[in-house]
């Protein structure tokens with residue numbers, strides 16, 4: 001079994017090669033190591049190997065882990081944000097990647113203000129308008145981004161999205177392209193992170209312009 005360190009190095013190498021294929025330097029893409037279900041000891045191993053952006057999906061699971069591991073790294077919330085958990089998100093996370101409506105954003109901004117923090121946010125886009133998926137509809141994304149950008153304690157930093165689950169990775173490319181087009185329509189100062197690409201499809205996502213990939217399985221192995 002390869003170690004966490006070996007996995008991270010291999011993933012970084014694959015990201016760098018995909019970035020070069022898209023005409024960009026390796027440093028153009030930020031790796032977020034997704035640590036849901038992973039215990040603090042293995043998270044520390046990942047940090048020691050250079051992971052400095054970590055992603056969690058569930059507030060209840062994440063808070064004790066963040067307290068154990070500390071704030072020397074950047075924590076990304078990548079799960080569905082419930083209204084009653086916004087205060088914890090504002091307290092513990094540096095970026096929330098899943099803002100998909102104005103009410104959620106206003107609430108998060110108020111909570112961030114109350115705890116004296118500024119939170120970076122991404123707008124989550126439901127790229128293929130799938131019924132069961134969260135995320136704002138593609139045609140409403142730019143308007144929502146504008147409204148979120150005006151909230152006092154949030155810093156709009158880009159977009160996040162997931163293509164529909166397809167057996168052939170190649171078929172996900174049109175969805176990555178669509179998200180990239182919406183990203184390009186944002187005001188320039190908000191075009192910082194285009195968060196797309198996971199273990200199964202991150203090279204295609206980077207080739208299509210991703211600047212942030214969220215990777216769990218390829219680093220920590222299959223989740224049980």
Ligand SMILES: *Cc1c(COP(=O)(O)O)cnc(C)c1O
Nearest residue numbers: 034078198199200214215216217
């Ligand atoms: C779990 C998760 C990931 C990581 O998925 P892997 O396939 O294990 O790389 C990325 N993004 C989100 C939103 C997730 O929930």
